[in-house]
Amino acid sequence: MAAALFGFCLGFAVLxxxxxxxxxxxxxxxxxxxxxxxxxxxxxxxxxxERKIPGIYVLSLEIGNSLTEDMENSFFLNSNRQVEQVCEQISKDVNLQNGYNAMGFSQGGQFLRxxxxxxxxxxxLNLISFGGQHQGVYGFPRCPGESSHICDWIRKTLNLGAYxxxxxxxxVQAQYWHxxxxxxxxxxxxxxxxxINQERYLNESYRKNLMALKKFVLVKFLKDSMVDPAESEWFGFYRPAQAxxxxxxxxxxxYTEDRLGLKEMDKAGQLxxxxxDGQHLQFSEDWFYSNILPFLQ
Structure with missing residues (x-):
């Protein structure tokens, strides 16, 4: 009954x-x-x-009360708390109440998942993950922006005691260290x-909710030297006990145990x-318009 009601609500939202x-x-x-x-x-x-889809409402999430807080929180605010804040923000935004598409960049990909x-x-409706680390990372080779001192500290901290x-x-980065x-x-x-990967116990609502997506789009960057391993962007990872x-x-x-419903989604064409063909988060406007825009319209 609950699944049928959820499907009805989603269909009503799209309509x-x-x-x-x-x-x-x-x-x-x-x-x-x-x-x-x-x-x-x-x-x-x-x-x-906005240039290609006139009239679209785009919410770019700010985690905090300023751009400085937003940047700092991407390193130091508990991921679960960030997700809670975003869920609350989305639930209160009148522009999103009939459903929305989502695009997550790097760690924003697994956070939106x-x-x-x-x-x-x-x-x-649709979730597009650009270089998301869905099976986590085991390495911290590079870091964006002007935060090299932060990156050096994070590397040392993860090496000493990520868990x-x-x-x-x-x-934050320890929370998807694998x-x-x-x-x-x-x-x-x-x-x-x-x-969120259902590796301790099965939360059936996680599985049901993810399977409700129309499309789950996973973008991998073929020359990525930031995400280790880059295959995590397609849910691949190292075989246990080696790297x-x-x-x-x-x-x-x-996948084989279908903890998240990915196997079923794959068979249904939802994945x-x-x-x-670029470094982490590097793509051209033409590539974006050709490959991503169809999922946003």
Whole structure:
């Protein structure tokens, strides 16, 4: 009954958007070290979308009360708290009540997936993840922006104790740190990624809510040297107990056990795997318009 009601509500939301004559609104979540409104990143993306889809409402998420807080929170505000804040913000935004599309960049990709899994109302229609680390990272090779001192500190902290309680609670990147050499410790101590990937116990609502997406688009960057391993952007990861051999999504437990419904979504054509021949988050306007725009209209 609950699943049928949810499907009815989603269908009603889509129908309401169609009747309104307006394009579906869009929510954007930036990555580590970035802000909502940087004119060279999220600000430029917002303008690209608005230029091609007249009348669209675009919400670029600001986590905090200023751009400085927004950037700092991408490093130091607990991921679960960030997701809670975004769910509340979305629920109160009158422009989003009939449903919305979402685009997450880098860590914003897995954060918006958590929104889809945890907060199904208003409904997320399509989710597009650009370089999201959906199976986590095991390495911290580069860092964006002018925050090299922060990056150096994070590298040292993760190497020393990514799974200690204090680090897990207060360092965002530790919350999706995935050590293939110690899977048990990862599952038991990860306060964010192990939860949304259903690696401790099965939360059926997470699975149902993710499967309600019309399309889940995963963009991988073929020359990515920031995400380790880059295959995490397509839900691939290292085989347990080593850090060399990669297991693709379709051979992983998260797929074969269908913890998130990805196997069922894949068979139904709801999963879309795209690749961009560039470094992390590097793509051309033409590539964006050709490959991404169809999911936003």
């Amino acid at each position: 309401s958007l169609v009747k309104s004559g307006l394009p579906p609104p869009l929510v954007i979540w930036h990555g580590m070290g970035d802000t909502c409104c940087n004119p060279f990143s999220m600000g430029a993306i917002k303008k690209m979308v 958590a929104v889809a899994q945890r907060c199904p109302f208003p409904p997320m 200690t309680k204090a680090v897990q609670e207060h360092l 050590d293939p050499l110690n899977e048990e410790q990862y599952r038991n101590s990860s306060i964010f990624l192990a939860d 060399k051999e990669i297991v693709p999504l379709q051979e992983s437990l998260i 879309v795997f795209l690749a961009s």
